[in-house]
Amino acid sequence: MADTQPQVAVLLAAYNGMRWIEEQIASILTQGQVDVRIYISVDPSNDGTEAWCARCAEMHANVELLPAAGPFGGAARNFFRLIRDVDFSAFDYVAFSDQDDIWYPDKLHRAVTTLKSGRIDGYSSNVIAFWPDGRRMLVDKAQPQVKWDYLFEAAGPGCTYVLTLKMANKFRDFVVKHWENIQGVTLHDWLCYAFARSAGFTWNIDPIPSMDYRQHTENQVGVNSGLQSAIRRVKKMTDGWWLGQVRRISNLTAGLGSQSISDRPQVTGRRAIAALGIQSRQCRRRSRDQVIFAVFCIVAAACLK
Template identity: 25%
Template sequence: MKISVVLCTFNGERFLEEQLTSIAQQTRVPDELVICDDRSTDSTVDIAHDICRRYELNGVIEVNKERLGVEENFSYAMGKATGDVLFFCDQDDVWVVDKVEKMIAPFQDDPQVTLVYSDGWITGPNLEQTKYTLFNKNPRKHLLDGDTRPIGTLLKQGNAPGIKASSMAFGSRVRELAGPLPDGVAHDSWLAFFGYVAGKVVAVPEQLYSYRRHEHTSGKSSTNKLISGLEHVKKVESQVAQLQEKTILAHRIFERLCEIEDTGLAGQNVPSRFAALLQDAEDAARTLGARAMIHEQSGVFSRMLQGMFCLIQGDYVAIEGFIPKLKILRHDVLQR
């Protein structure tokens, strides 16, 4: 089994050596380390070359010809990896020494496994631990449940899978079904969802890496508020914008699932939940899109008319039960 680690870098000189060293010192050293640098202006690339030479890592290091941005860079880097199992990692994290060994074990034990994700410590800039981990900071995500998580229901509710890309390892089958990362979609949400589409998902309850937060992640992650001394600027986004973003994710997933079905790409090994996820994605895109249209109306009366029209024609299909539909409709009309 060939193991690839995919790392996207940008001005990461402060923490990169520590992360790369933790990868090089794994009990199961990866067979390939793909690094795509998004035109750093510091010594990031030099550090990457130095660590790969020092530890004799099979490093594939490339500097982008033009700046791609986070999501496009991850998509590009993923396409260059040649492993049977791919790991994503962030430039500022640190891996526990047996992270790779423990995360590839489910793939070796069960050929149906397509995605594995682990817990991780949420730490400060100097790796000072908190009482929080990725799994316990938000119990409502039910990250411990792995394959039994109601991923379709989450999508219909407008929620992403909630699995960090830096916590996951996935088989090449996931990459094949996920296809190129579409515009406007976070790579971790996209790949996590298609992990469930492709096969079995396993959650490893151990903290296998340190998910480091520091001043340069300030304002970009809700986990910053868990670290003493770090500023957290709450993301201010209108309800319309939030619903539009959620609609894009659901719609892109639905389009890709239809493409998989129409082309026969799924083959005979598709999980039994494929049809249900296809329907969930269609329902989610329809309901979230309708709700966004209601929020776009300028007055309560206009929103009420639009809302009643959407309710009557069945656009609230993703919400189960008439009373829950009315509660969401009321929220959409009053925008609170």
Template identity: 35%
Template structure:
């Protein structure tokens, strides 16, 4: 029986320090026919030279694209647009983690246990580690509430570098990619929103990667206590850095997928957006009973507050 063909999409940017460990862990993946497509996003360090060496050593497995700097969202969408839709599964990868050898085979096994004709996405917890791979804590934990559109519109529960997609998901995301990515918060959040709305998200609480935490992370998990984490988030919303990012992404999602949404989904999304233009009293009334939710109680309280303040 042929091993499943898996395409790993890796975007790099000045990642020379850890790229060797990441690539070695990819090449060590078991029970899959592995192909790695790497797009460098305009690195100025030794990243490109290192990847060229790997591509030369593994020409049947590694392909490299040297691109201009688009940022992480643009780089991953560019990667998706350049992929040939010939694989059984598609995975995203960061440049500085270490994957456990069973990471892809475990994801494939769980995805193959579900009907293949619907959008599917696998994601998992991570073993967070420091720069030297010393274990910190496991994050995120298994969500307690359903992974539905009503969660995904306001919270991303899936770590992008653990995500593995079936062909239905990959082809739909690629075919409906916005021409302007400005209102997409992050590529993994956008995909989580799509799959939770139209298919099934499989969350594996067993960590499958060593998720490196260091000052160079573009985004990632945090060891901060909840009150520090939420103080930082609150500051970002109040000070404008995150102003309207949730509603802008929701509006874009509704625009692109309106015809695929059920009548009830359309109604709930439109109501979420329309109530922002109502009086404070009506916004409070809507926030209290809105169908959209975050996983943790305190996160949900903050969600309602930023909605009432029109900072969502």
């Protein structure tokens, strides 16, 4: 390419985002030392998001609104649509974006520099969560990766993910091949990280925050902070959702790369779930989460029929 700056395709999934999307896109368009093109897919909204995005695309040559294809019913399916339908061939890197955050000016440059420097295929980072009342908190996801963490958690917020073109293309092939089955995956970032690690790609979790991560009542996931958030997450673990997602993601990514299926933990059956509790240090990155994971597995195993 004549332009020597790295070319980055930014995939942005939107839904009823009028309160925040203008600030989000402005922070992407002002990224330093990279060239960006934003691809927006809007889940049918009732607050004018589609019309605003269409006007934004008319005003900016490097913003494109994809044709309507929803409803998706959640961010994951919207992102899968973006991954399938956007042509990455003219780019060096692919990044994911939410509709309501604020990227720091060097977010993509720092990611690209990391990917170039260490033969890394996938990048994510810590973030600073912020609330309407002015509270701010570091969300630390940069603990050392462990043997099986990718089967049980993402590599941090998906809005920090940046992939090399090679990995993005392989992930797209995977998404297309398993299109029907991945529709049952609720968290696209978890699946992306599981695919990367299962297929032998290398991943770096940067301890330096790259963005302000907005917290509000419409967050699909959000930060695990406070009593209500903890209760919500415990409920997901105990109502079968979490274990169902673990099994689906494990089945989808089994046998990728040079990894043997026998090298992966079993996630079905009382004995297998109890064994996971014993091996919790290989299943979650953070010490606190390892303890919670072990307790959950022991309780879940006792409750299984």
